[in-house]
Amino acid sequence: QVQLQQWGAGLLRPSETLSLTCTVYGASFSGFYWNWIRQPPGKGLEWIGEINPSGTTNYNPSLKSRVTISVDMSKNQFSLKLSSVTAADTAVYYCARARTIAARLGFDSWGQGTLVTVSS
Amino acid sequence: IQMTQSPSSLSASVGDRVTITCRASESISRYLNWYQQKPGKAPKILIFAASSLQSGVPSRFSGSGSGTDFTLTISSLQPEDFATYYCQQSYSTPLSFGQGTKLEIK
Numbered sequence: 409q410v411q412l413q414q415w416g417a418g419l420l421r422p423s424e425t426l427s428l429t430c431t432v433y434g435a436s437f438s439g440f441y442w443n444w445i446r447q448p449p450g451k452g453l454e455w456i457g458e459i460n461p462s463g464t465t466n467y468n469p470s471l472k473s474r475v476t477i478s479v480d481m482s483k484n485q486f487s488l489k490l491s492s493v494t495a496a497d498t499a500v501y502y503c504a505r506a507r508t509i510a511a512r513l514g515f516d517s518w519g520q521g522t523l524v525t526v527s528s
Numbered sequence: 529i530q531m532t533q534s535p536s537s538l539s540a541s542v543g544d545r546v547t548i549t550c551r552a553s554e555s556i557s558r559y560l561n562w563y564q565q566k567p568g569k570a571p572k573i574l575i576f577a578a579s580s581l582q583s584g585v586p587s588r589f590s591g592s593g594s595g596t597d598f599t600l601t602i603s604s605l606q607p608e609d610f611a612t613y614y615c616q617q618s619y620s621t622p623l624s625f626g627q628g629t630k631l632e633i634k
Contacts, residue, residue, distance in 0.1 A: 452614065452625055452626070452627045452628050453571065453614060453616070453625040454625070455621075455622055455623040455624065455625070466621055468621075468622040468623075469622060470622070502570055502571075504570075510618050510619075510620070510621055510623060511561070511616075511618045511623055512559060512577070512618045513561075513576045513577060513580075513618075514561035514563075514573045514576040514582070514616070514618065515561075515563075515571070515573060515616075516573050516576075516582065518570035518571060518572075519570065520570060521569075521570055
């Protein structure tokens with residue numbers, strides 16, 4: 409059974425770079441699309457972007473200038489970097505798996521979530 | 529693509545039949561997924577491609593619709609169904625979610 413385990417710094421100051429990593433256990437890394445999604449406290453879900461095992465990415469235009477998603481197939485990991493964070497980036501960040509590009513069949517496995525707080 | 533759910537919140541009793549609606553700002557064919565989220569937990573997929581039940585999800589959950597209008601129906605509410613429900617379009621990027629429907633116990 410696939411498990412996604414994520415980690416990264418939970419407290420950042422404004423202008424710093426958010427960095428999170430998600431490791432995939434119990435399933436093949438190739439053949440799927442790997443996504444990041446965030447949820448501000450008490451609010452809805454926002455898709456950040458996706459990457460395939462070949463490294464092809466697709467980002468939300470609202471964050472594109474600040475986002476980098478990368479993959480390390482040798483470690484079954486993918487990572488998120490978000491630069492120049494502000495308080496508006498405070499959210500629970502989730503990694504998630506999709507079986508197709510653009511999650512045509514939905515996100516079928518999720519990480520446990522990481523609360524990232526941006527505060528001076 | 530803007531996704532709008534109604535209602536935003538809903539009170540119901542165990543055993544009730546409940547329907548949640550999701551409307552897309554443009555046609556998304558049948559590229560619509562539904563999730564359940566409980567407090568402090570990651571969302572869990574219930575329905576994909578508008579009406580396909582995810583493996584392991586109870587059959588009391590069902591989805592329908594195409595184009596711009598979709599519904600999630602829970603045929604007989606169980607205590608564990610009280611949660612927040614989100615729709616999500618996968619027709620085009622950026623992928624987008626509805627604002628959520630909070631289902632509470634009456």
